[in-house]
Amino acid sequence: MTVDDIIREALSSVDFPADKQSLVQQAADAGASEQALRLLRALPLGTYANKAEVLRSVPRDPDEEEGLSPAELARRARERTGEGRGRVAEHLRQPKS
Template sequence: MAHGTSARDVVSALKDVDFPAGKEELAQAAVRSGASQEVVKALRAIPPEQYANREEVARSVRVDPDSDLGLSPAQRAEQAREGGRQGQSQHLRDVPKPPVEDELDR
């Protein structure tokens, strides 16, 4: 896991990529954009698939679970219960905010 890498770092390194794109193309684009070695390393560790957009890449790359997502403990528990596609980092799976938390935020 790339501890110094966040999902935002990965997405910003891919701003000039034309999707769909494969793993090697993504890693090369990150190098060209001047991304950190940690971002490039994280991209080289993703499954060798065609990615349709930056979101799919962000969900597949392994980053620190608490890096920049701002999810509650309930949402992280839901991510653990939900299945995702193979190779997708558990902590980046889409989960809705629980109704109780939504109500408390009002």
């Protein structure tokens, strides 16, 4: 089971938007595993609008990506950068054509 799968399962009954404490509490109340709770506790403080934001914010172990296919690595990179938008200041972005 991947980290993403563990988090998705733990957040299956969470109401969004939710802050970090609410995520941890709701996941614990729903019977999430200790590993899932540990991952959620490692999140940065803030309010999360949906599961995708949580998945992008979970700290990753670089060793976890070893042996993944190029397609899987690309998918994870897109998730971390917000659906491929990248983390570039608005005024530096190229206009969409």
